[in-house]
Amino acid sequence: MMATRAERGDQVQSGQQDGVDRGVYVYGIVDHREKLPDDLPSVGDGKEEVDLASYGKLSALVSEVQLARPLGTREDLLAHERVLDTLAAEATVIPMRFGSVVRTREAVVDELLAPHQGHFEEVLAELAGLVQFTVRGRYANNAHLREIVSEEPEIQELRAAVQGLPEDAGYAERLRLGELVNNAVVRKREIDAETLISSLGKSSAASASHAVAGEDDAMHVAFLVDREAVAQFEQSVDDLGRQWDGRVNLRLIGPLAPYDFLPET
The missing domain is CATH 3.30.70 (Alpha-Beta Plaits)
Structure with a gap:
């Protein structure tokens, strides 16, 4: 098949070939x-x-x-x-x-x-008539961690139990606390990404979520948007940004080529 962004064909060269420079x-x-x-x-x-x-x-x-x-x-x-x-x-x-x-x-x-x-x-x-926009979100000032502590009773109890203990004490409790927090962060990211997609769904034709790696990263979602709906889409991003003010900082990137929406071949 042709060499798209997702696949390199045999015609692709990576250096000097057969004396051709x-x-x-x-x-x-x-x-x-x-x-x-x-x-x-x-x-x-x-x-x-x-x-x-x-x-x-x-x-x-x-x-x-x-x-x-x-x-x-x-x-x-x-x-x-x-x-x-x-x-x-x-x-x-x-x-x-x-x-x-x-x-x-x-x-x-x-x-x-x-x-x-x-x-x-x-x-x-x-x-x-379609163009890609990407929305990236980062949690502001550990807002997600504060939410998790307030929402999860077991995390509250374990956090209180290990506070003040020497570093070499409460190993099992600290390990369990870390696992609970990590799992809760994953769930919160999923919920927030779903909220983003739902909020922008009326002004977009498709979406594609990506995994995030940074500790404070909340979401990374690509959207396919009709050019006639770009203003509406941007307004929807602004509206959600105001709703999440002080919690999630949103960054809108685009217009972009439709990197994430090429048909499977």
Whole structure:
């Protein structure tokens, strides 16, 4: 299958191949177009212009890269995302996986666009008029931990029992307390993510939750939003942010390419 963001195809190269020192980096696929926004960054040394390689009703966003220079710096990743997200602000875009490189512009057409023309056109039609926004939440000033202590009698009892004990005493109780708190945090995150999804459901077409890792992280949810409903969606985020003021700090990121909503292949 084609090299989407979720899969690397055989045509992807990661370095100098067979004496060839230049390749063509592929950012994503859009409906056929003749021009791109100005001042797009590019992966690699940043000096190459992002251009279009077109076939039928499709255009690929591409730029030349030096294969001798390994890709993968933070600047490369940011350039890849900025190209896609800049296009996503005005058009439907299928993001390719970071690091997707083919040998030549002709290979973009012959190995990517032509063989998968029907699939790409179906995906673009399915995602037409939709754009991704991501909402991240962080608990403010340990609000979730205070809630957990007040809501869980067993945690209250164990917490009181181990307070004042020497560090080498009450090992079993401390272990049990840690397990109870960790489990309660997981449940609270799940409930809060469900509240977020429910609150934004009327102004979004789909959602996708991600696991969070930070101690104070509350949620990380991607939403697929109709462009005509963006203002309503943003207002819903603001409303929930006011409701959760002092408890959860919400951060809205977007518009983005629909990274989390590509059809399974």
